[in-house]
Every structure is written in C-alpha cells, then in structure tokens.
Amino acid sequence: MAAANRPPPCAVLLRGVDVERPSDALPHAWGTIRCRTRKSYGCGQHGQKLVEGLTLHLRIVDDHPNLTYSLCIRLSDEALRAIQSELGHGDKPLVQAVSGGREMYARGLVFHADESLVALSLVFRLREDESAYHLVYDAAGESLSMAPDLPPDISSVTGPPIPVRRRDGGGVDLVVMAKLLEVVVKSPEQRRRPLDDDGVLCVWHMAPPSPADLSSSCGIDPWQIKNRRFQQGEGDKEDYFFAHDAFSFDGHGFWVNLAEGVLHCDMRAAAAGEHRSAVDFDFITLPPGSESEFGYDMDLGLASMFRTMGSAGDSVKYVSIDHFGAVIGDRMVTVWTLHLDRGHSWRWNRDDQFSVRSLWELEGFKEARLPENLPKCPVVMPGGALWFLLPNKRKTLADSMDDHVCILDVGSMSVLWSGRVSGFHSNAPAVLPSSFIKSIDPLVPSGS
Numbered sequence: 001m002a003a004a005n006r007p008p009p010c011a012v013l014l015r016g017v018d019v020e021r022p023s024d025a026l027p028h029a030w031g032t033i034r035c036r037t038r039k040s041y042g043c044g045q046h047g048q049k050l051v052e053g054l055t056l057h058l059r060i061v062d063d064h065p066n067l068t069y070s071l072c073i074r075l076s077d078e079a080l081r082a083i084q085s086e087l088g089h090g091d092k093p094l095v096q097a098v099s100g101g102r103e104m105y106a107r108g109l110v111f112h113a114d115e116s117l118v119a120l121s122l123v124f125r126l127r128e129d130e131s132a133y134h135l136v137y138d139a140a141g142e143s144l145s146m147a148p149d150l151p152p153d154i155s156s157v158t159g160p161p162i163p164v165r166r167r168d169g170g171g172v173d174l175v176v177m178a179k180l181l182e183v184v185v186k187s188p189e190q191r192r193r194p195l196d197d198d199g200v201l202c203v204w205h206m207a208p209p210s211p212a213d214l215s216s217s218c219g220i221d222p223w224q225i226k227n228r229r230f231q232q233g234e235g236d237k238e239d240y241f242f243a244h245d246a247f248s249f250d251g252h253g254f255w256v257n258l259a260e261g262v263l264h265c266d267m268r269a270a271a272a273g274e275h276r277s278a279v280d281f282d283f284i285t286l287p288p289g290s291e292s293e294f295g296y297d298m299d300l301g302l303a304s305m306f307r308t309m310g311s312a313g314d315s316v317k318y319v320s321i322d323h324f325g326a327v328i329g330d331r332m333v334t335v336w337t338l339h340l341d342r343g344h345s346w347r348w349n350r351d352d353q354f355s356v357r358s359l360w361e362l363e364g365f366k367e368a369r370l371p372e373n374l375p376k377c378p379v380v381m382p383g384g385a386l387w388f389l390l391p392n393k394r395k396t397l398a399d400s401m402d403d404h405v406c407i408l409d410v411g412s413m414s415v416l417w418s419g420r421v422s423g424f425h426s427n428a429p430a431v432l433p434s435s436f437i438k439s440i441d442p443l444v445p446s447g448s
Helices: 047-052 077-086 267-271 300-306 356-360 363-367 434-439
Strands: 010-013 016-020 029-032 037-040 054-060 068-075 105-113 117-126 129-138 143-148 154-157 162-165 172-180 199-206 223-230 245-249 252-257 261-266 278-284 307-312 315-321 332-341 345-355 376-380 386-390 403-409 414-421 430-433
Touching: 010 434, 016 117, 037 047, 047 054, 047 077, 047 143, 054 143, 068 077, 068 105, 068 117, 077 117, 105 430, 117 162, 129 172, 129 199, 162 245, 172 267, 199 267, 245 307, 252 267, 261 267, 267 278, 300 307, 300 376, 307 376, 315 376, 332 356, 345 356, 356 363, 363 414, 430 434
Parallel strands: 010 068, 016 068, 037 143, 223 278
Antiparallel strands: 010 430, 016 105, 029 054, 054 068, 105 117, 117 129, 129 143, 154 172, 162 172, 172 199, 199 223, 245 252, 252 261, 261 278, 307 315, 315 332, 332 345, 376 386, 386 403, 403 414
C-alpha cells in the first residue's frame, strides 16, 4: 500500500504571512504557536510593546492529505498603538484595518523554517511611513525575538537570513549576507583584492531574555557588521554573487547559488570577534558538470525549480534534476554529498542517480495515483529523504487545482509519503517538519 494514509512527516509552509486584528475571523482551522517569552532588540521605545502584542498562529488546510500550512500574526490593540507611535502617528485614532487595508499595510515573509527555528520579516506601512523588522521564533525555548531592519548603510541583501543555534546553548544568531552602500569599486583590479570586497555579514546575537532585559537595550543597534575576507584569487568569484538559498550545518554557513557555486564560512568565527572584524570565506564549486549545464544568465527561479542544496543528518547534499531532454521519463535525478577532504578542501561524491521513469514505476507511486510529470522544487529532508513537487495538469475545469507531493527514500527507492499542496507559488518551498507541530496549542475550528 502507498504511504498516503500515514501521518504526514512534514508540512508545506507558504512564504507569505498575513497580519490581522484579533477580531478578524480565520478561514481555516488554526492553532496558536506557544510563546512563553518575547524580546525586542534595539527596536526603540515602542519595540517591546510591539513584540509583546504579536501572537503567531499556524493555519492548516483541513483537507487530508493536503500538506498546506501558513503563518498568521495577530496584532493586539497595544501592539497596533506601538507601531502607530513608531511611525509617527501615535496621536491619531487607532486604525481598524491591517494586512492590505487602506489604513495600514502589514505583511510578513518566511525566510527559513526547520524543526525548531522560523525566521521571517515583518513590514508595516502607514501612509508614506514604513518600519521593517526581523523575527525569529525558537520552538525549543518557545520564545519570539525581534530586531529592526538592517542598518541604513546596507545597500542590498544577497542571500536569505540564516538562524543559527549557538553550541553553548546561549541563544540564536541571525546571519544575513549583504553589501555595503558606501563602497565604490573603481576598477576590475581593485575588485579582485580581498580587502576591497564590499560584501559583509550582518550578525544579530539573541540571548535568552530575562525580566531585567525586557526594558534594556531599547535604542542599541543589535546588528554587528563583519567584513568578508577571501583567500587570494577567490574574491572575484563573488563579484555579483546572489544566493538562492542559505543554511547552516555543524557550525558552517553555506550561501548557495545553484548556477555558480557556494560561499562558505565558519559560523563560530562569524559570531565571535568585534564589530568590523574579518571573517574568512572560501568558494566551493558545484558538482562536476553543474556549472556548464546552465549559463550565468540562468533564471533564478529556474535554478531553484530543478536544484537544491541542504543538510541531511550528518551530511550536506546537492540534488539536480535534468531540466532538458525530449523524453521526460529519461531525464535524470542526481544526488551528491559534500565532504571536507583531509580538512583542507571540499570534495563532491555522487551517491545516487535515477531516471524520472524509475520514479513513476515505483509501486507506491502508482498506488498513490501520482501524476507522471517531471518532479520539481526538490528539498532535502532532515533524515535524507527527498521531497518533490509534481505539478498538476488539469484536464477539465472540475479537476483539482492542487499540486502533488512525493517524499522519496532514495536508498530503498520507495515512496515514504504522498499528499497535496494548495496555493503553492514559490520555487523554493519552506518544508516544515511535523515535529514543529508540538509547539502548537490545540486547534480551533475555522471562523473563530
């Protein structure tokens, strides 16, 4: 029998986050994400009141076996007054509509989600005034931390934020790769000099909050800026580098451009040191043949549609799906593992390779009646299984608009689970392990 009737091992978390008033009715079943402590870092005199008035909810599409979840933030009246004051409208009547309303625009975006950490951004806009924040929810400590947007001398972000749990148990760091505004590159020769690299790491240190901390450090910028330093001859590889994805593994940080290569650093070194200290980076090439398959003008969405890189247990995996070929069933799926060779250089080993047709011919695939379409948007699961999206091709107007999901054990070539997703519009899905559900209070019926 197919695995579709087993409890799902994961959920697909939509990237968009709605922000609503408590009086707004939620259309789906929803649960409250438990949060014992809330702490604002450097968000001004209204920051602590704002974060204390934020309640996170997880919406569930109650339609088994649909795997679609989404986050919702409910904003209390006290939090709404705090953000109005922060935006310079504290003397005005309390706005009544948020999240796209004509009075105030508020919206969130999920950057990262795993079994214990969720990182997202939150933007408030009232007339011509705007304020942006970073939020990190820690399921292990049931805590919510908030910091202001990056410093004003940051011109652009070149990769998604990475939340990293410190090994000493002292909290979490949020690390963002970005570029400085004031650096001007005058010549190609200057660009290749490591000390002239305009890329930086922005590091936000979060510590477990205590009652004495809740009212402290209101105006202190929580972001530390660290300069990047490349080995001689490697700085030019980063000139126009943009990361499709970013993740941490065993104390290492990886920023992945799925068409060009990977930037890597020791996250412990990034967290240590003073403001403006240097962090050593190196460049990891993609597995053999990967760089030549696509040119440098490859569409960013196309890259993440057919490739991924992430951690799985005690290793780092890279997965690619052939995006070309006359016969879809003959296209290949290849899995590589990254190894640190003798502690000096990185090396790729090819672990598995199979055709799309061999996936279609699996007994579990047929029993689940999954469509024989090209798998897309691969995701490496924590245990090493592969998550694929199988786009639905509607033949009639009565057919479901949901797409299909297949979770594959590559070692045994067996389907572990299959299901459906609704409203999926991202080329890089946020797949939330089911263990995260332990942080949610009992579900409330829709319309409450």
